Amino acid sequence: MLSSLVVSCSITTSELLASKAYGAAQTYPVAPDRAWKIVRAIVDTTAAVAVEERREDGVLIATTESHDWHVATRFAIWIEPVEAGTRLIVVSRTVRPGAFPRALSEKEFHRDFAQRVVGNDLDSHGPKGK
Numbered sequence: 001m002l003s004s005l006v007v008s009c010s011i012t013t014s015e016l017l018a019s020k021a022y023g024a025a026q027t028y029p030v031a032p033d034r035a036w037k038i039v040r041a042i043v044d045t046t047a048a049v050a051v052e053e054r055r056e057d058g059v060l061i062a063t064t065e066s067h068d069w070h071v072a073t074r075f076a077i078w079i080e081p082v083e084a085g086t087r088l089i090v091v092s093r094t095v096r097p098g099a100f101p102r103a104l105s106e107k108e109f110h111r112d113f114a115q116r117v118v119g120n121d122l123d124s125h126g127p128k129g130k
Contacts, residue, residue: 011074011093011094013074016061016074016075016091016093017059017061019076019093020076020089020091022091023076023090023091023106024089024090024091024106024107024109024110025087025090026087026088026110026113026114027082027085027086027087027088028085028086028087028088028113028114028117029085029117030085030086030117031086032079032080032081032086035079035085035086035088036055036060038113038116039077039088039113040053040060041116042109042113042116043060043062046062046064046073046104047064047065048062048063049064049065058078058080059076059077060076060077060079061075061076062074062076064104071094073093073094073104074092074093074094075090075091075092075093075104075109076090076091077089077090077091077109078090088110088113090106090109091106092104092105092106092109
């Protein structure tokens with residue numbers, strides 16, 4: 001299924017992964033195992049149609065479909081253990097060029113992650129009050 005989505009997308013997995021240096025990075029005081037769970041919970045709120053966890057490479061790749069309020073989006077989240085906890089690098093791109101709203105921006109992802117670190121991180125509806 002992921003391969004059929006990649007064919008229809010204008011941004012390939014290779015291009016997405018090559019964009020890591022341009023991603024939004026933030027370090028959080030949380031263990032990597034918990035970070036993976038929080039990342040997956042956030043991805044699940046996007047109704048992603050394809051999710052690929054590459055734990056050996058430290059990256060999660062996901063693709064959403066287009067909806068009335070946003071265009072199909074591909075994003076990659078790198079989860080890297082560091083002394084202070086876990087560093088996340090997020091890249092979010094629409095599948096077509098242009099100024100279309102994304103299912104989840106880098107800023108929105110980091111906001112949601114930070115809220116889940118201090119709150120109920122696995123709640124499928126997101127942090128309280130959202």
